[in-house]
Amino acid sequence: MIRWDWIGRNLDDIGALTGEHLLLTGIAVAAGLVVSLGLSAIALRFRKTYAPITWVTGILYTIPSLALFAFLVPITGLSILTAEIGLVSYTLLILIRNIVAGIDGVPPAIKEAADAMGYTRRHRLWAVEIPLALPVIVAGIRIATVTTIGLVTVTSLIGQGGLGALILRGLGTFYSPIGTTQIIVGTVLSVILAVAADVSLAFAERVLTPWARRREAAA
Amino acid sequence: MGSRPPYPRSFAPAVLSPLQSLRSLGGTGRLARVSDVMISLRHVSKTFPGGTAPAVGDLSLDVPRGEIVVLVGPSGCGKTTTLKMINRLIEPTSGEIYVDGELATSVEAHLLRRKIGYVIQQIGLFPHRTIAENIATVPTLVGWDEQRIAERVTELIELVGLEPEMADRYPAELSGGQQQRVGVARALAADPPVLLMDEPFGAVDPIVRSKLQEELLALQDRLRKTIVFVTHDIDEAIRLGNRVAILNVGGVLEQYASPAEILAEPANDFVAEFLGSDRGLKRLSLIPISTVDLDPGPVVAPGGTVEEARRVMERYGTDWFAVVDGDRMLGWLTEDDLRGAATVPRSGRRFRAWLTRSSSLREALDAIVSGRTTMAAVFDGDRYLGMIDVDTISREIVR
Amino acid sequence: MSFLADVLAWFADPVNWSGSGGIPNRVFEHVQLSTFAMMIAALLGIIPAVILGHARRGGVLAVAAVNIARAVPSFAIIALALPVSIALGLGLGFWPTLLALVALAIPPMFTNAYTAVRDVDPGVVEAARGMGMTPAGILAKVEVPMALPIILAAVRVSAVQVVATATLGAIVAWGGLGRYVIDGFATRNNVEVFAGGLLVALLAVATEVGFGVLERLVEPRGLRMLRGQEQVVRPAPT
Ligand SMILES: Nc1ncnc2c1ncn2[C@@H]1O[C@H](COP(=O)(O)OP(=O)(O)O)[C@@H](O)[C@H]1O
């Protein structure tokens, strides 16, 4: 069913699409993280803004990507910008929720101890709260990354898409074995990217939070 | 049946720590001169937003330099609020607080706090930092150089009785008692003159708590910090405090005096009730044996006749006597031990433990009761001083 | 603002309200297929989840299901469904889309229903057993009612995902509202694209809100008071 010879002949092409897929994902998650950190800072500083922020990002999360692209195409065209705006907007809900929950989850006694030892508010945030929230924040980044890798495939419909473009080409020739091969290769590579990204981020988290690892060992 | 030897085989009171005894002598509430005041609260009140009655209303209190002052009172009476106003974790609604002669609000809060150690029940160690890094927190904040910090950390780990190899562990790898020791070390790190402690031993089991209390007193003997200690446990307050402030709901100061004074003369019914019905017994724990007269006790010199020994036991109403050579206690014997003997031998059963002049009357009473007898032997090192009996103790209770 | 005027004109045009390509038919197609998919997926996902959750077995499966569902793109599932459907002789359009949507909707419903039943307060279950309720009675009268709010929330988030993904059915030659967007892209007709997007977005939000209202109506009153933040695992957006 799979045409291995086609794969062999098109390795360069497949590699380029995989690279494009990663790039689209990387930009979206990085930009999503910047926006989310900003919005989370606002939500943490002014608690009343948290509900509206999650409400709006929740609506964004609910709107199907195809609809979102449909709104953007008349303005920004069939461009990478359109794709990124859409991809970034889907990362916000997950990232903001986890950042806020992570910071909120720092035990009050630890924050009080930091205050009592003479930390300023900003110093406490960077030296105590963010490190302790890291596991929850990274968990959010992992989910956001994996879902973005999946969503990138949809952007093939607006002329981007990385491996999604391969899948879309396969759909165009679905009656031929090459078409099926393209769909399968696109899907499998996309899943591999998602798993690899998830595992790498989990590994990065372990390196960044040695205290949590020791606790597991002790427990 | 006559009475038994002071320390039968199975019972022996714990050997007393010299500190515990020292404590019993001190804390007689000397009046502080103004320059001796380290922390001064002047008409301090706190009403929380949305609260109707003040959590603390118009509280004035002077904490003498180098002493332990314990704030004690029922839950919710405003102890924590009072404590946190000193390091400005809570800002007072009105009134002034002076720390070492300076108005607390005259410096930025975070700078004030670096000079005040703070220990809480939940400990609040940073789980992402090693023990050494936790202890180094304030020295790092105030900019000590690395060498000095490293030396200080090593010193403190030893001071609070932890093993040096714990320095590189994370808090989660330590027991509750060990974590609390780290909490104390961290609070002491930059050598602050003032230490605030909020129920620091509330979450550990009674045995560890007692040990930590003892260690705190030992530390205080060396360091002479000004300590404000919060607890809801009156026994802890009596044990630790040079002075005790008894608070009522709303931060009302009912009595502020030395433990001995409070136990002897509770200011009002609230204080008396808070002290509990065993107030007399509690008071005994503050009176050292050295303040009462000892009795020579049922003693016979080695080589004395069996007749003499019988006479001594009869006089004291006991079925045992002690063999004493000059001021050396050789042991104790019962009537049975003399069967077939002509004279009293140069040996006897060893005493399991002994009371010293600085032991408290409460410990003496405990020794007597657990020995199921009427008197207990008192020593100064190896030197036998005499015996203390139940009648002497009960006279002190009613005094 | 002539663009928005064009969009309004598109909606006003009677041509777009009649026939197989008209809005009513497209909405009907979209809702019908989504409903079928949800019903099948609920049967296949929730029932085993409730039984496994009651037995407190199969936690690995629950974790795996949601992780796999996240890693495999919805777009790829629709695409993969096409050769499968053709191999089964079911052809283009309806069947591959239905297959894909069922496959997509099962994992989140399974995982959420499983954890909801498994995490019912063990004290309550113990009390029910102590009062002599049978295992089936405990399941029907205690565990399912107590897990219901989360199960319903899981149905809601799955339904939203199904409605969203049904849009992609257009790429395997099915109807539904995705047609307007996909056809609009192909003919570079931004007005049709935008109008289609609007309809899709409205339907998705309506699904979310509608199920939300339903949840509030069905939820036992005692549980509503305990309700905290939403604890359901959301599927990836499409
Ligand atoms: N942050 C706060 N906001 C509102 N009320 C508070 C706050 N902290 C304490 N209180 C109230 O102030 C009173 C005194 O509390 P606290 O000082 O913690 O008592 P204690 O430490 O003696 O148990 C209590 O009635 C408590 O409910």
Ligand SMILES: [Mg+2]
């Ligand atoms: Mg308190």
